[in-house]
Amino acid sequence: MIEARQLTKTFRDRKRGEIRAVEGVSFRVEPGQIYGLLGANGAGKTTTLRLLATLLQPTRGGATVAGFDVVTQPAEVRARVGFLAASTALYARLTARETLAYFGRLNGMAEADIAARTRSLADDLGMHDFLDRRCDKFSTGMKQKTSIARTLIHDPPVMIFDEPTLGLDVMAARTIVQFVRECRARGKTVIYSTHIMSEVEKLCDVIGIIHDGRLLAEGSLASLRASYRENDLEEIFVQAVGGLAAPAGGNVNPP
Ligand SMILES: Nc1ncnc2c1ncn2[C@@H]1O[C@H](COP(=O)(O)OP(=O)(O)O)[C@@H](O)[C@H]1O
Ligand SMILES: [Mg+2]
Incomplete structure (x- = not known):
């Protein structure tokens, strides 16, 4: 469902020179699986995920998402991906319901489908209390739920979560983690980046440890x-x- 092949991204920065943000990263994620990208700040997580979501072009290598090539078929890829970053922004003057409708229309959905999907996401995420309130009055948890819902309005088969619990309190973070689990239960292909060990332990079927742009270890927690x-x-x-x-x-090196 997701296959990265030697994915590489180099940035050129005036001060820092050439930055190898992602270097020869290869992995696969199957439907019904959560792949955890575990790495510290600056490891290359966001860059990897942005490459998969076609928000960046690879310098070398490539990837397919839901059977489509990120370089040559970006529109097909985007239609099948929900991308949620910690910084995903909301329009302050829209209500949660209006936000979902706006992104539903952007994704070419019919109004009846938007309404039905809004109900089902509000059920799943516990949003009914604030569905018709303006986003600028929301708590962090409410904002995060609304951001998640708007990412998933078109019900994409592939979900990309980039440190989605960053800055959330314990209860809000738990809601997110539970929601990611439900995505897996519904057969979605999920990739989840974090620097939090316990989230990876709780959530991920396969863990990829990324550091300095390289994937240094990979496997289930047990392996x-x-x-x-x-x-x-x-x-x-x-x-x-x-x-x-x-x-x-x-023993520094694994056998
Ligand atoms: N647009 C950019 N221009 C220059 N350097 C960047 C850019 N985006 C990311 N980087 C650099 O690439 C490296 C990896 O960053 P990033 O993928 O954001 O890591 P993470 O999400 O794991 O914290 C860092 O050194 C970062 O400063
Ligand atoms: Mg990041």
Whole structure:
């Protein structure tokens, strides 16, 4: 459903020179799977996800999403992808319902379908209390739910979540995590980026550890634990990125 092949993105920055944001990243995500992209700030998560969503062009390599090529068929890809970033913005003067209708129309949906889909998303996300209030009066949690709903209004088969719980309180974050799980249960192909170990442990079927633009380790939590002979994901992460020396006699490299 998602296949990245040697995906590479280089930025040219006047001060920093050439920045290899993403370097030869390859992975697959199947329908009904949550792929977790785990990495620190600046690791290349957002760039990878923006390449998949066709918001950026790869410097080298490529990807297919829902069977379409991100370089040669960007419109087909976009129609099948819901992209939610932490910074996804809302129009202050629209209500939640108007926001959903606006993005539904942008996606070419009929009014009746928009109304039905709005009801179902409001049920799923618990939005009925504030559906007809203006977005500028919303709490962070309400804004996040509205952003999620507007991302999913066209019911795309592929969902891309870029650190969706960033800045949310515990309860709002739990709602998001539960919602991502429901997406999987409905057979969506989900890719989820975060720097939070516990979210990855709770959510992801496959974990890709990304650092300095490179995918350094990949596998289920169980298989990572087995190959690193280590239970704690944070410890596995540190070993994978080679940041800290292992304790004396420790095994830095996986067997
Ligand atoms: N538009 C851009 N121009 C220049 N450098 C960028 C741009 N976008 C991202 N970068 C750089 O690419 C690297 C990866 O960034 P990013 O993909 O945002 O990482 P993450 O989402 O994991 O924090 C960082 O060094 C970042 O500064
Ligand atoms: Mg990011």
